[in-house]
Amino acid sequence: MLNQLIIGNGISGTTAALTLRQKSPKDKITVIAEEPFLPYARMTLPDYIAGLTPEDALFPFDRSLFTSIQMILGERVEEVRIDESAVVLSGGKKIFFDNLLIAAGASAQIPDIDGFRQEGVYPIRDLSHARKIRACAAPGNRAVVLGGGLVGLETTGALVSCGMNVEMIVASSQILSRVFDRRGSEIIEKFLQKKGVTIRKRSEAIGIDGREKKKIVHLNSGEELACDLVIIAKGVTPNVNFIPRCRLEQARGIIVNHRMQASLPHIFAAGDVASAPGFFEEAPIYNAIWGEAICQGRVAGENMAGGNHTYEGNLRANIFEILGLKASAIGKGGGSVSEKGTFYREEYGAYKKLVFENSKLVGALLVGEIEEAGVLQYLIRRQIDLSGAEQFYLQNRVSFGRLLPT
């Protein structure tokens, strides 16, 4: 009977805990979480802000699901003492482990700039942030969103749904610069502009003043934007401060192998705290995505239970919707691998891009229609030879039915 300890009750920690309970029911399973809540779905926070989802609907896991798992909520792990096989909570309590899973997640990155930490200026990561933002979001008011990535985009959508005037400040020359190509980003930008969103590119905030309830955002161009609410969506940083760097190798996050093990075989990491092997890249990459967190938590849980499961590698797959426009980016869709293997199709407001390498699909972008996303993802994951069929897959809706023998 082993002591299985999990730090974090986000989706990777929770998936690992439930996997462990299924595979090793005799083990003692303990989950320690800093937030005082049961697990909740972070990507639903924009819907919560927009008033589309009530707060109690954010929690998909009923407490009863965690019987025979000890849940310690609202407690922070201050230290991991590897030689003692124990973690220390603030307050001094020690909890021992045989296997440890660090699933501590990540926190919103707040640049160390004047005025970035004050009332009315909020990151968007936790429920506590979302509650404050929701309280501030009022029709007719102005919001400035710092950051042109997925989180910034979805928050923009939520605030527009609340009736706010929203301005996006984007450091890069396009929104979604890490995920989409130029044309895909352009389509989404034009769509947002039609919905009344102002997008400033190659623009950075260099300071925020507060004058009573108003905020003044100072841009690097010298301009000043007056608004009621500022959102910081500048990425996340893995929660590794309590991990001894000299004992567990870290890049951006805690480096793990294909079995989700960190530098020591009885210590695992998964989810937004981890840098796990990429799907194409052997080297660890950092890609904080819900679906991957589930896979990683599953693999970690299985292996902590004595199994021998392998993680396929982080593929970088996203699917989202902004104010009615749907889009998906999978694998190497954003960049251009080689013009020879890249195919584009744009028709009836839908954009589709397929990226091939050696006749195998390695990336896809979809804007407007996203129902092929699942099959495209699996064609990439299974690296199926599609030579001769590239144009066919571009022109027609992709279906696994094509794989049936003729």
Added chain:
Amino acid sequence: MAKTLKVNYHKCTGCRACEMVCSLVHSGECNPRKSNIHNVNIHDEKFVSVMCFQCEDPPCAKTCPMKAIEKDLQSGMVKVNEERCVGCKLCVLACPFGNMSFSASSHHASKCDLCDGDPQCVFYCSPGAISFVDLSAENLQKKEDLSLQIIEAYSPAKGKLC
């Protein structure tokens, strides 16, 4: 006993009546884009209709952040709970077969729901390519054979596809 849809693709003529009736029943409109069953045309030579396989271990249910998808153990159906679904579309990304659709009007994930036990595609398929059969050992074996063919087709070692 739980039942399942079985498609005999040798009989399918590509008439697409299944798409018409499914979309009509579920959205009030005869529109293949609004159908939960999709007819695939393979070079005008072979045709087959595909719909949700009601997986035993559904990837859509595993990834759903709202736990809005569940397999009903009695009927075998994998069901989307529209009250919990927030339309995040992670299930669309997760289904390896592309069988999860998205309804723009209801803003929810949409999939074959076996028409609550009386699948209309079966009724309207004139060549009888789709049948609604018991999950007997014999029928399960046929489904397994088909799934092995799909696994082989999805495997990297496989040569050209049509």
